[in-house]
Amino acid sequence: MKWLIGTTVVALFLTLTVACANMEVAEQTDEVAEETASDAVMAPVFEVDPMWPKPLPNHWILGSAIGVTVDSNDNIWIIHRGNGNPNTELGAAQDPPVAECCIPAPPVLQFSPEGDLLNHWGGPGEGYDWPGSNHGITVDPMGNLWIGGNGGDDAHILVFAQDGTFLKQFGSPGARRAESFDEADPSWSGNSMDPGNFGRVAKISFDASANEAYVADGYLNKRVAVLDIETGTLKRYWGAYGNEPDDADIGRYDPEAPPAQQFRNPVHAADPSNDGLVYVCDRPNNRIQVFRTDGTFVQEKVLSVNTLGAGSTWDVAFSKDSEQKYVYVADGQNMKVYVLLRETMEVLTTFGAGGRQPGQFFGTHSIATDSKGNIYTTETYEGKRVQKFTYMGEGPVEQKDQGVIWPAASR
């Protein structure tokens, strides 16, 4: 009898201990949850790594971070615009310096999987035209890095080796200048038929098996352009629904209006999957359009249909399983990431919320995955950072909108 009483006491102790430990967490979780689905769905589970990356040296500071990619060694590359920071952030870079900090970091930074800064380069140099406003960075099958730009004159793409050696340039800056271009009152016009130049490229992605580059073209043009990786030769291009692109202004997005038959600027990403489909971010139209690699329209998925302004579909990345089962979509207007089941394009869950703390977003701009399934994001506007979301495995997710996915151990 005594041992039975003892057993009960110890069991109660253990149960109460776990319950007490979890009570506070449960309350916090309930407050954060905006929507709770009745049934859990199986989805990839992530948590933010607040310790990644490690601090930059030399009083370097990031600007709007508008590109991220992961190379074959799982090193992470970002591109940002540190020179665009206000002087209040660049005290040490003024002449004379007014403070000990800060200095804009070089535009291209490479981080190890552990978050150490490995390499840095970028900016104007001899032999190439650095974009007026660099935009997007992606590693190609050769390991080279491709960079676009959405500055006024940017109509070209740059290719660099990983050590920063300039390799190639496709297109000429200034090609999109209007016929009546006036330096005092500059104007540019899109030309989505131009076979040799671009219109403010947002991002370039690659199909290694076909040796092709997919250009989200872009902030001025309204097309997906497919290039030969080695020569940069334009092979084909298309607009929304596979239509011939038309650069005419179609006005602002209206959620009540019929779907636009053309992309709106910017066409922000065009990523081929490994089963012959291409996922295009038609950003202000709040939709992902899916095509075959020849440009044949397959389907579209509208996300957060009532989003105005900059739109909801900024960048896509695929899960790293062989089937690329999930699609991750960055949304810099609603400050979150969508997790979609690729087969049905059903939104399983979202994570993130507006703010500047770890796991929050301000201008979720770009997204990429590594071989272990981890997600990396960069943020533009005043977000100005890169974040890592550690893949914890596939598990049941109850909340349709998870909010900040803070590390479980610290909640």
Place this chain on the structure above:
Amino acid sequence: MACRIPVGRADGVSPLQGRRTATSPVAVRVLLYLAFTGIAAAVSLTGAYGHDIPSDITVRAFVKPEGQRLRMLVRVPLEAMLDVTFPLSGPGYLDLARADESLNNAAMLWIGQEVSIYENGSRLSLPELAAVRASLPSDPSFRTYESALASTLGPPLPEGTQVYWQQVMLDVLFEYRITSDRSEFSILPGLERLGMRVSTVLRFLPAAGGERIYQFTGNPGRIMLDPRWHQAAFRFVWQGFTHILDGMDHLLFLLCLVIPFQRLRVLVILVTAFTIAHSITLISATLGLTPAALWFVPLVETVIAASIVYMALENIVAPGLRRRWMAVFGFGLVHGFGFASALRDMLPFGGTHLLTSLLAFNVGVELGQLLVILVCVPILRVLYRYIPGEGTGRARPVGAIILSVLVGHTAWHWLVERGGTLWEFDVMSTSPDGALYGVAGLLALMLVIAALAGWALTRPGRPLE
């Protein structure tokens, strides 16, 4: 429908490739270099300037004995091949048309002459360089032996391929003459000089079938690919011995055992009960008899923390000896699951001697625990002697209570933290399978532990020694 570019029109377009010089300005590079010199040591540099030693290198290799030959396939980044001049073109592309000789030299210099393979204890002579191929960094062929072999023996990259030399992967096939594919093989990789930190994934495909994956960083010493039982046992005894000394929560649990009892014979009994228990669950986990769900590891860690809290409290309230081994046995079952996760990646080093390796690991853990006891007991005796309030007869030393409070306090924080993590997995209300496993597992573990602990707690114990 996509808009096709007419061939003539597209060809008429002249991208700027090749029109410009491809050299970055020297001044910029000098400035960058100077900036780098101020960076803390934590920031490593990789090959940005000339042919430096790369910081992180990953080597992938397959070893497969087949009949009278042993094949070794290796993939190494070309940038790791120092002291070899590769023919370049343009801004730094590997000139594939002229690269064969330098690639062969690099392969023999940095791999063929460095790797030592032994057959039945005798080192094999230098291998024949059967094939060398430059590959793209995105090439996925080294995921399996078959695809790696097919790729390395397959056609080379087209000569016009423009791949920057430091981004090239060097794929090499070596062939060694052996007397039998059933011999005992071992390998001394010797590849640690390829970079500041060299990580190797070595897959051994024995003639009997199957595959063993060895992952290591730097120089692991000579790896017995087909170890004899005593070789496997020795390696795993050492692994177990070092592992217990690295695990803070296991050490605190041990300390809880030592704090109130200082008679070696008693402690050896307790520690042995612990070892037998964790051996059972460690072997079960290794054989795949545990849930693969995400919540399982947090569950184990939570209960491990609870075990320390319980033992510390028992030390304070009523340390009894007669039944304590039962509680220790119960908690040992849980700690075994914790050991299993640490052991999983090491098991290939045991070759075919899985059970021997597991038992040897446990022996190593037992030896480590005994060492801890041998160190702690005299220290505690001295400590208790000088702390005021030392008990006599049946009283408990004040020192034992203070130590138990400190240990229990530490473990309590772990318990709260790990319990919170476990709660996040929402074990109770997930999918039907998850709920079943979760509830059953949690209740079973708690009941086993509670029953054993309750039994021990309510029986009369011996007075403190």
